[in-house]
Structures are given as C-alpha cells and as structure tokens.
Amino acid sequence: MDRRLPPRPGEWIDRGRSVEFRFEGRTYRGFAGDVLASALWASDVRLLGRSFKYHRPRGLYSLAGHDANVMVEDGRRTNLRGDLLPIVPGLDARSVNTAGGLERDRLRFMEWFGRFLPVGFYYKAFHTPRLLFPFYENNMRKIAGLGRINPANTPDDSPKDYAFCDLLVVGAGPAGLAAAIAAGESGLRVLLVDERPRPGGSLAWQTGDSANGPRLEGLLARVRACGNIELRCGTQAGGWYADHWIALFDDRRLTKLRARATLVAAGCFEQPAVFRNNDLPGVMLGSAAQRLIHLYAVKPFDRAVVLAANGDGYRVALDLHAAGVDVAAVADLRREGEPTELARQVAEAGIPVHHGHGVGAAIPGAGKKRIRGATLCPLDSAGNPRTDRAQRVECDGIAMSVGWTPNGGLISQAGGRFVYAENVEQLVPSILPKGVFAAGRANGVFDLDDRIADGTRAGLAAAAHLACTDSSTNGTPPAGPERIVHRGPPPSHPFPIFADKGKKNFVDLDEDLHLADFANAHQEGYDNVELLKRFTTVGMGPSQGKLSNVNAVRILARLNGASINDTGTTTSRPFHQPVSLELLAGRRFHPLRRTPIDPWHARMSAVMMHVGDWLRPEYYPREGRSRDVCIHDEAANVRRNVGLIDVGTLGKLRIDGPDAAAFLERIYTGRFGKQAVGSLRYGLACDETGVIIEDGIIARLADDRFYVSATTSGVAEFFREMQRWALIWGMDVRLSNSTGQLAAMNVAGPHSREALHELTQTDLSPEAFPYLGVREGTVAGAPAILLRVGFVGELGYEVHVPASYGLHVWQSLVGAGERFSIQPFGVEAQRLLRLEKGHLIVGQDTDALTTPDEADVAWAIGKGKPFFVGMRSLEIVRKRPLSRRLVGLTFANGTPLPEECHLIIAEGEIAGRITSIAPNSTLGHPIAMAFVRPDLAEPGTAVRIRLDDGTFSEGRVAKLPFYDPESARQR
C-alpha cells in the first residue's frame, strides 16, 4: 500500500529521483529526500525496530532523531537512526538488536518475562557468584544491546576543521532566523546552524498555515541578503565548552567552532503521554505525524485519534484531516478544551472532541505490530482515567500533542539554569551565562509572531553584548526590549501520565522503563533525580532522555510530593545528540621530522626508529645478517675503516652578540670567556637544582659568535630555557635555533680524514685542525662548519651544512669514502661506540635527579666561577655524601645479561641500576654503564643484577672509558 500523498508545497522529497533501497532483506522505493523511516512508512511498513530490553515492536515515534528503537546498520556503519538516515540508492539496512530479523526476532518473548525483570534487577541478580559474571555480562550484552561494530570497516579519515564567528545561532526556525538577521544586520559575523537538512524549523511542518511558506521564504531571503550570515544545515551543535568553543557535527566532519557569543533558538522537543501500549507502532507524537505529512508527503494513518492538551494537538487534527485521514476523535486532557479559533475549525471539520478525556490504552493488533484501536476514558478530578467508562474507538494511529520541553542542552552545558514556569508548564531559562542568549520556544515563547519578535530581541541583545565587549565601556549592555511572556493556556500538560496495571505504559522507550519502574525505584530510596536516573537508567539511552526526562521528573516530583523546581533536573553534558566515533576520531596529525638524508636512508632500506619526533636510521640491514650482527659490523667498521652517520637531529644553536661568552658561562657549568676562536669545548648544563639537563659542544666561530651542538631530544626545551634566561638577565645576545635548517653528519674512523680530504679545501692536518677544533669552509661545494669531535672514540669530523645541500654532501662523502670502505652506521652502532668510549647520554645515563658528581662529569665545572645555573644548589648538594656514582661494568661472555633499568642488588637492598648495556661490543665482551652505591664504585668490585626471572647476573665494575683510555685514536 502506498501512503504517499499528492505533491505539496514545501515538501522535502524530490519526486523526480526515485530511490531503491532494502530493509530487512526486502526491496522498497522512496524518493531522494526521504529518511528511512518516512520511506518505509510510505510503503506502509509500521514495524521499524525492536525495543532495547523486551524486544517489543516499535515504529516511527518522533521523526526528529530521537527514535532510539529505530536503529539500523548498513553493513558498514551501525546504530544509524532510521528517523534521520537519508535513503540512498543501494542502501541495505537491517534493524539492530534482533535475533533472526525484525519480524521473527527470537527474543520477542523476553516481554513475557517482564514481570521478573524489574528495574535494577541485574544489579541484584547478577553479581554472584563472581565466576559467572563474565557469562552474565557477555549474554546480557547480546540480548539487550545496540548494533555491532564491523571491524572490517575502515572508513576514510573524516576531516576536522576550525571555524570562527561572532555569534553562533543554533536553530534555523523562525526565532533563529530572526535572531540571525538581527545580529547579521547589526554587523556581526553570524553562523546559523540547524540539524535538519533544510532551514525553517517548525515553520516547515507545524503551523499548517499556507502563509507560512512565503513567510519562511521572506526570512531566508533576508538571511541570504546579509553577506555576513553563514547558514549550515544538517549541522548539530553537539557540545558547548568554555569560552564558547562549540563542537559542530555534520554528516562528514567535526567542526571546532570558536564563537564570541551563542544564541540558542533550537525550539522544543515534543513530549509523549504515558498510557498503556503507548509505545506500539502507530502511536506517535503529533509533530511526527505533521512531519510525515508536510516534509515527506506521507499519510500517517487511515483513521486516527488525537490526544491533545494544547492548540498544537488541534492543528495536528486539522492537518490529519486535510491529508485525508479520518480523525475519529480528539481526546483533550483539559476539561475546558481549546479556547482559540482552532477549536471552531476542528468542529467545522466534523471531528468529535472529548474534553477532559485521555487515552486509556492503545489496542494492539496481531503481533502488536500495529494498533487497531484506542480506548478513550474520561478523567476524574485527580486526572486519572476512568477505565470503567472507557469508550473504544477503532483507529490505526494515535497522535499525541500534550506538551513540550526546551531543547536547551547547550544552555545547560554553558552553565545556564532553568526554572519550571507554570504559565507554560515547562522549563525555561532563568539564568543565562554571559554571552549566551535564548530565543523562541526554547525560551518559553510559543506564538509564531512572538517567536520571531523574541528572536529579533535576542539577536539585538547579542549584538549589543558584543559591541560592549569590543568597546572600552564597562561591559554592561544597554537595556533591550523586555523578554516576551507567553499568553494563553500552557502549551504543556502538567502530568500527562496514566497508570496501567499491566506495566505497559512506557516512560522511556530507549530503556524500556514503564511507570511502575519509577515507583519501585522510589520505594527503594532513590528519591533524588540524579540517583533515580542512575538506578533506573532513565535518560541514559541513545536519545539521552529527550522524550523521557521531563516525564520522569514529573513522576518523581509527584512521588516526593514536591514541586518540579524542588525536584530538579539531571545534568546535560556533551554530546547533546549521538555522534559517530568516526567523526570524533577524524583525521589525526602525527608530525614527524626527517633529516635531509632521509631519501638516501630509504633507498638503503634502513630500519628507522623514532627518536623524539625524529625518524632516524636504527641500523642498515644486510642480507642474511641479524640485527645485532649488522649493528656490530657497523661499529667495527668505524673502528677499522671509516663510518658515516646522519646526526642531523642534533640541536644546532647560534649564540651571538657582545655578551655571548658571558651568557654561555652562566648557562653552562664550564668556562668560555677565554675559549679560543676556532676551538670547541664540552658544555654541561644544569637546572636550578643542580641536575644535569643538557650536554653538548660549544664552538667559538668569532669573538661574539658561538655555535652549539646540543642533544637531539633536549634541544627544544633547552633553547626555551636559554631564551628565558636571556630575558631575565637582560644580556646582549641573539639566540637562534637552526636545528632543522642544517644537515649534519659525522664521518668517523681511522680513514675519516682521507675521505673528507677529497671534498674540502680546509686543511685537515692535525696541526692545522686539531682535535676539538672548528673550521668554517666548504665540503663538496657547500658551505660547511667542520667540528673535530670524538663522540665515538675515533678520529672524526662532524660536518654541518645547509639542509638543502645535505643529501649532496652525504652522497659525496659516501663516494669519496668508497675506497676507504666507508659504510653508514645507525643510532644503535653509535650508542655502542660511545658506550665503549664511556660517553654518557643525558636522559639515558642520567635521570631527573642526576648531578655532575654522580655522573662523574664534575670535571666539566669551571673552577672559581662566580655563577652558573644550578651552582648554588650544587654547593649545597656537595656538602652531603654521594649516594650513587655512574660506573662501567663488564661481563664475562656467556653470562646471562641484564637489560637497561635492571636493578643492582647488594645485601638484599637496591644498590643501583643499569643505564646502558651492549651485549655485543667490539671489545669482545659485554659492557654496561650503571649507577651504583659509592662503596661499590671501585673498579674490580663484583655486583649482582637481578634479572626479570628473579635470577642474578654478575658484572664487575670497570674504569671508564672501556676503549682507548688515552684518547689517542681521536686526536
């Protein structure tokens, strides 16, 4: 049966584009612009999902994104809300949370056990015996759950972006449009968002007035004419964070918006009534029926009952009547009925109206997959239905229009407060934080003209607020128009909730909570709204209580005998609407730094490792050789011939200016004032507590120019420290960090001089360029700084060149060194070589408490210096006995070896730890560096190290360095 209505103005469907899709294995057709629920309803499909716990049949309910029981998966994504999901060609949707399909769901019999499954039953039933808890958990998740994630689905990165505006207006209904226009015409940059695919809000579907189309067009024309208003439809404001950071979501991205002010004109959520079988397919909110008619041109029912408590219900009846639905009755909860013109129009349409009546029950059809009638009951003086005087009415649909609650989640998240206003019988904002504004129905204003006026008022107020913020005034905005107060009867009923002995009157459809559940929870002592929420889980389902929280509060207030204001409400937290994890994950940035030699490393298939944010060659693999052998061979070639390592990651700093030497004397522990131009010195830096934070070499290029080579991992922080001290001391220095601007390589080994000689005119002879010298010249045609260093314990030259020449110089060195058997070596070989030479690595062989004395580098402290950073602390520390000392350890071959950080144990106490270890050194036996108690630091002392398996390894303290103690090879 096709329930599609003839074309109507303003409909959202494109009848020229038919869309074929599948649902539960069957093929259907709809139109582009349909959502899944509307397209299925148009095909007379009423059973759209199963409920969370009892697996009861559920159908279309709100058509506003709150139909938590109409969730589907499409093979790729899951938990898609059927009342928001656009149909597209090829869509193959299946309902979630069923066993064996929607029609024949094997779990539909859960309902029979409903009386044994009261609220909170699982808290009490499934905690013992503890061994069975995994079984309980596993099966409960299967029975009562949502969709399953498809692990094979690897979505493309969704973009995340930033946006900025003066004023964010949430909701493009009449109030939001008016607010945006007022603010935009005041000169503000306005971003207007609406979660629906088209603007207009309730103007598009609710008011049933043919004049509204042109009215909406008029507002939209003014929006378009205002160049500073950006309209984003299909975009929800999901969360408000401090300083007007707002998370916006559309179907493909997360936008982090920085606004200067926020205006919420997001309207209201229509609230359901609670009566027997109020959850079955065919029972829906009046607004859902109107959306079906006006947006999707679908006839909701053939014969309907309207349950009303406001004028909106009468409009629903009129819309249904106009759409060809036989409206069997309007049951008005109010004894006095509707006082407006709408009552007369309903009467003229021949629709019977029953004042002071409610719906006692929806009468289910076969399998409860649709309804076949309703019982109308007069209400007694207490508002309870008189079931003894029930009147049965045949119908296939019940539309409920009994009240509203503001869509004010963002206001709450921003720190706003709400108060229950009896003139509208709903919550309205009572306190709005600075820069937050509300308008329209969210503000308790319901008349259409009033809503537009309220939007204009709020937009102007926002503009005035921001003008004050911009100016040098005291920040108090000028007084604006008074807030508009609702006139006429309240649009909401104070208690549209009716008891049912059968426990089929649902308050929360997400969680299958019925009225008795609340009475039970209250009886158990959960008489506070936050406690009640956690015990019953009301409002904790996918719709986050948008259709249940208000009724839950009404119920609790009545159970407590308190007012709604005294009862309070639960806390709104982001996200206001469900957000897919795909959007939250989005595109991620993982910055990575590469040296200019990186393409060459890639060609050599180097195994790369992360060092901080750098990527460096760990070693260069060779066919048939293990990692350890490759590393050992690389190191051995440095000892035997010549090796080349990319040290471009080292920090490279320039210290220039008249005070450069004096500045370095303060920063480092050593002396630099009398350092000769063209020479290097080791530099050791401490923090103010005397702890080592950095070491490097300082090259003097001129009287007022120094070049510092700093550690890879510490340079960024160390440079910031330098800048901080330069400011504090007010010294005439200029600091520059050229780390990424320069390539650097170390050519080291007995033949390094010969290899380099081929490429430079700099005199490399030991007399002209001795150990610890620095020269400026060229290498392979590129301007270069050459440093005579000995980190790996061999004759060596660090070559620093502009990054853009780096690869050329490296390749030239490789070529020039070919006849000397030059080979590249990686970070691991370098670590081994420097360990053999006894050179520490700050951060590996030191920790956050290590002083120069402990690390045995106190020789780097200048004697008699008046000041350096950390000096005073070191003077104090030095008055105490040392608690540890960095030493070398050797191991006999074949000994089970410890790893770095394994503990040294003496007399049953921790007496130190391994900081570095090389199982396979070029010396022919394993070596290590370790902190030990000072009484164990004497060379030759045996120490025991506890291994992971609890056994012990034995090493022997050795004097450092292990290799070439006279440093003859590097000179």
Next chain:
Amino acid sequence: MTMPETPPRRSPIHDLLEARGAEFRVVGGVALAVRFPTAENHADVPKSVGLCDQSGLPKLGLKGRDAESWLANQRVDVPAAIYDSRPLPDGGVIVRFGTDEFFLEGGVGGEFVPALAAELESRSGHLYDIHREEAAFVLLGSRVGEVLSQTCALDFRALPPRRVVFTRVAGVSCGIFPDSADNVPSYRIWVDYASAPYLWETLVEIVESLGGSVVPSPRGRV
C-alpha cells in the same frame, strides 16, 4: 683533488615531487618543479586549491641591533612593525620577526637576496646572519580557506593583510604569510626543513580531498 662546484639546492620534498613525475629546472641555484604530468600545468590558478613548493628560494636571516640600519643602507624598504612585511625588488619579501630580527626571501630567480648575503661578508658592528632553510609552500585558490581550517586553529579572516603569523599547521610550527594577488586567495607557509615532508604529505592529502592538486612553481611570486 678536484673541488666540486656549488651544487643546486634541493627542496626537502624533492623526492616526493619527483615521484609525481615533476620536471625540474634549476633557477637561481634551486631545482624547481616546473611541470607535472597533470592538467593543472596549464592553469595559472586552480579553481579549487593548489599546492606549490617554493622551497629553496634564497633566504637570509639577520639579527642584531645594527640589522635595521644595515638593511636601510642597502636600500631595503624595512617594515616598521613586528610581523609586518614589505616586498623586495626581485619579487621577494622581507618580514620583521622582532625588534632587531629580519627574514628575507627572494623571488624565483631573483638575485637581490644573494647579493645582500654577499654584501654581508664585509659587515661590521652588531649584525649577525642566521642561516634560514625553511621550506616554503604556497596554498592558493578559492578553497584555500578550507585547507587552512582543517589544519590550523586560527581565524585568518580576522588577520590584517600581508602580515606574518606564527601558528601550528597540522601540528607543526609554521609561519604563514597571506600573499594574495589578483583576487586569488593565497598563503605562503614557511616550515622547518625537517618537518616539510610530513607537512607536504598532509597538505596534499587534504588538498586532493577538496579536488585540488599539486601545481608547479609559478614564474614569480604568486
């Protein structure tokens, strides 16, 4: 021993451009990508967004309390305010990074900055040249704002024209210079040489997702 001549400078993303089939030409000592095997070769300005590598243009950093007067003596129009810029005669730009710190980048094939650098050899006083090797990428086209909004938490519409801002793009510290001309939105991004391959690959992914492409270096500054 034969000393090699000065080699051409190499962009940090040279290999990435080569992998796209770029043809290179050495202009002013820099190997510039001048052609790609795509339709964009023939379009001066992409309709969506284009990404262009201009790394390797001659650059010069100057610091010291005599820097401003020295530059003025070289007839350079020195910007007065920090982060302000002025054009250089060869199509390049000078930016004031601090009270007495300046950054100069020459135009494509321009000789002005190299000449200044040579002049520095005979400098005196408190003037220090700082080696600058930043990569330079140019984002241009009508959708350039979308690329920036996906990578940078800065409101570029609120910034004054031709003023450099330092911020993070895709998590990397960058200098960004609004360099629009002929009503084509354009931004020049200076980034550390070492971070350039990462940033380039990230920007290419986003640019291509917006229907844009990598474009060859234009004849002069955009």
